[in-house]
Every structure is written in C-alpha cells, then in structure tokens.
Amino acid sequence: MLRINNLHKSFGKVVAVSDINLQVRRGETVVLMGPSGCGKSTTIRTINRLIEPDRGQVLFNGQDITAMRDKDLLKVRKRIGFVFQHFNLISRLSALENVMLGLVMGDMPREVAREKAMSALTKVGLEPCAGQRPDEMSGGQQQRVGIARALAFEPELMLWDEPTASLDPILVREVLVVMEELAKYRASTMVVVTHELPFALHVADRIILMDKGRIVEEGLPSKVFATPASSVGLRYKELIEYQMNTSARTLAGKRIA
Numbered sequence: 001m002l003r004i005n006n007l008h009k010s011f012g013k014v015v016a017v018s019d020i021n022l023q024v025r026r027g028e029t030v031v032l033m034g035p036s037g038c039g040k041s042t043t044i045r046t047i048n049r050l051i052e053p054d055r056g057q058v059l060f061n062g063q064d065i066t067a068m069r070d071k072d073l074l075k076v077r078k079r080i081g082f083v084f085q086h087f088n089l090i091s092r093l094s095a096l097e098n099v100m101l102g103l104v105m106g107d108m109p110r111e112v113a114r115e116k117a118m119s120a121l122t123k124v125g126l127e128p129c130a131g132q133r134p135d136e137m138s139g140g141q142q143q144r145v146g147i148a149r150a151l152a153f154e155p156e157l158m159l160w161d162e163p164t165a166s167l168d169p170i171l172v173r174e175v176l177v178v179m180e181e182l183a184k185y186r187a188s189t190m191v192v193v194t195h196e197l198p199f200a201l202h203v204a205d206r207i208i209l210m211d212k213g214r215i216v217e218e219g220l221p222s223k224v225f226a227t228p229a230s231s232v233g234l235r236y237k238e239l240i241e242y243q244m245n246t247s248a249r250t251l252a253g254k255r256i257a
Contacts, residue, residue, distance in 0.1 A: 001061060005021060031193075089145055119152075206218060
C-alpha cells in the first residue's frame with residue numbers, strides 16, 4: 001500500500017531524514033519510535049507532503065505522491081487521515097461541526113456529512129458530546145474529536161504524529177484505547193509516531209526505530225525490544241526492564257504493607 005524510497009529532507013544544514021526506505025502493507029500497524037529529533041515526525045509528514053521532501057518517492061497504492069500536482073494531491077489526502085499532536089479544533093464550532101467541516105468544504109451534501117461525522121464520533125465514543133464546543137471538553141475528548149475528523153473521510157491510511165504528546169498523563173489512556181480498537185479491527189492501515197511503549201508493545205505489527213534521520217532497526221516488537229541490534233533498541237530494552245522492575249517493587253511493597 002505504502003512505499004517510501006530514498007526519502008531525504010534537510011532544513012538548512014540540518015539533515016532531518018536521510019535516505020529512508022520503508023514499506024507498509026495494507027492493514028498493518030507500523031510504529032515509528034526513537035529519540036526526540038531523530039526524524040520521525042518529518043518522515044510521517046512527508047508522506048502526504050505536509051513537509052515537502054528534497055528528494056525520494058512516496059508511493060501510495062502505486063501513485064507517486066511526490067510528483068502530484070496540487071489538485072491530485074488534495075484528492076489523495078482525503079484517503080489519508082492525519083492526527084496531529086495538537087487538536088487544531090475550531091473553538092466556536094461543536095464537536096460535530098468540527099468533524100463535518102472538512103466534508104462540507106469538500107462539497108459533500110450537508111446531511112450526508114452530518115451522518116458520516118456522527119458515525120465517526122460514535123467510533124471514538126463521543127456521540128453524547130456531539131453538541132459540545134472544544135472548551136467544554138477535556139483534552140482527551142478534544143483529541144478524540146480530532147481522530148473522528150480524520151476517520152470521517154473513511155481513509156485507507158491513517159497517520160498519527162504523537163497524538164498523545166499534548167495530553168496530561170491521566171488523559172493519555174482514553175486516546176490510546178481508541179487507537180488500539182482501530183488497530184485491532186484493521187479499520188485502516190496505520191503509521192504511528194509515538195513514545196508510548198505499552199501501545200507499541202501491544203498493538204504494533206512492526207516497530208521502526210530511528211536515530212539521526214535514519215532507520216536503524218525494524219521488526220516485531222517482541223524481537224526488537226527483547227534482542228535489539230541497535231543502540232536505540234538497547235536503550236528501549238533497558239527502559240522496559242526498568243519499568244517492569246519498578247512495577248514489581250511497587251507491587252511487592254504493597255503486599256508487605
């Protein structure tokens with residue numbers, strides 16, 4: 001479904017992405033991980049040309065997105081959902097109106113747009129909140145509206161750029177639950193940039209580890225995090241072991257008490 005060939009992007013003298021090659025199969029959930037500044041977000045944003053690559057190809061169902069003119073690019077973007085770090089909701093509109101907006105602007109009849117928007121809100125568990133404005137909702141609910149906005153187009157590919165990064169830790173779980181459900185039922189192919197280790201371990205079909213603009217390791221989560229072949233993978237393994245040991249000590253302390 002998605003193939004990235006020799007993708008490169010620099011910002012001035014800083015190389016953000018260096019000759020990335022990646023293939024994503026239909027129905028697959030691929031998670032991109034790595035230290036901050038390693039090129040994850042730049043990579044995912046070049047897929048639908050929110051960032052223009054300097055060179056390379058992005059092939060979506062055999063079509064070269066990097067060679068498309070604006071009119072064709074707008075069409076293909078409707079088939080590729082994108083969920084951002086920040087909610088980017090319009091404060092004066094209700095949740096339902098925020099989800100409908102892109103559909104209506106794309107010349108969809110208003111009643112059809114309303115039906116699709118309500119269906120998308122139902123998928124993320126927000127049908128009761130359809131009439132609420134963003135300032136009447138929690139951060140987690142606002143992000144779920146953002147997810148519904150992307151789902152309303154019924155995309156073949158979903159791109160997620162650290163969707164929980166702007167949330168308080170207590171709100172992260174409600175967004176991850178929605179993402180896990182979408183991955184579980186193969187609602188669409190997913191490429192996810194995240195730092196959420198439990199999500200990656202539980203949901204990812206394949207982990208892609210990046211460092212300094214390059215892919216340094218990829219494979220099944222059980223393999224990458226258990227027997228890493230890269231220094232980045234080793235750091236993740238140590239972090240997982242530390243978290244497990246901390247949880248075990250906490251549980252033992254509670255039993256003694």
